[in-house]
Amino acid sequence: MTPALLSISRRFVLAVALAVATVAGAGLSQSGIFASPAFAQAQPQAETPPEPLTITTASGPHAFSAEVMRTDEQRARGLMFRRYMPADRGMLFDFKEEQPVMMWMKNTYLPLDMVFISRNGTVINVAENTEPMSERTIPSAGPAYAVLEVNAGTARRIGLKKGDKVSHPMFR
Numbered sequence: 001m002t003p004a005l006l007s008i009s010r011r012f013v014l015a016v017a018l019a020v021a022t023v024a025g026a027g028l029s030q031s032g033i034f035a036s037p038a039f040a041q042a043q044p045q046a047e048t049p050p051e052p053l054t055i056t057t058a059s060g061p062h063a064f065s066a067e068v069m070r071t072d073e074q075r076a077r078g079l080m081f082r083r084y085m086p087a088d089r090g091m092l093f094d095f096k097e098e099q100p101v102m103m104w105m106k107n108t109y110l111p112l113d114m115v116f117i118s119r120n121g122t123v124i125n126v127a128e129n130t131e132p133m134s135e136r137t138i139p140s141a142g143p144a145y146a147v148l149e150v151n152a153g154t155a156r157r158i159g160l161k162k163g164d165k166v167s168h169p170m171f172r
Contacts, residue, residue: 042107044081045074050089053148054167055115057159066092066148066168079149080107090150094170098143103127105134111152115160116140121171123164126155146170 050065065088069075075093079085095101098119105112111132116125125141129152140147148166155161 042081044079045077048074051092051168053090053092055148055158055160056165056167057161058164059159062158064088064090064150066090068092068094068168068170070094078108079110079112081109083109085110085151087151087154090148090154092168092170093147093149095145095147098145100142101140101144101147102137103130103140103147104137105130105132108132112149113152113155113160114138115148115150115155115166116142116144117146117148117166117171118143119145119171121166121168123160123162123166125162126160128152128155 048067048069050067053064053066055062055064067089069078069091075095078093079091085091101116103114109132112130114127114130115123116127118124124144125139127138130138146166
């Protein structure tokens with residue numbers, strides 16, 4: 001096979017695999033975990049009470065409030081279908097153990113910065129200004145314990161980078 005045909009064949013196999021997974025009653029969730037079709041409804045999940053969270057960068061501490069997604073259902077839904085998030089808010093995804101994480105922006109209208117965080121609260125990767133409504137996966141670039149989603153531009157505004165710290169009771 002020519003390289004072009006091989007590339008087309010690989011894309012076809014991936015497309016067929018994704019179609020089979022969808023027909024089987026599973027859809028890739030925002031967190032990369034398979035979820036039931038019940039989450040495909042076009043309604044945002046109810047907001048959970050925000051919890052205080054601090055990001056410490058070279059420019060100092062920055063206070064946020066974050067909704068914490070602790071269950072598979074909450075993580076699968078995330079910020080899908082929401083149209084607004086205040087500047088000092090975010091959504092924190094608790095994966096309960098360090099593991100490679102793949103996020104996506106399907107059904108997410110807000111451009112976001114994604115902060116991948118280790119078990120001890122250290123930032124391991126930052127994906128800035130993710131594309132709304134995209135099904136392109138965004139990898140953690142290493143084992144992540146949690147992901148914090150904030151409005152796009154926040155990471156740049158506070159000077160957030162790999163190695164900075166996030167303080168919240170889930171991090172020891």
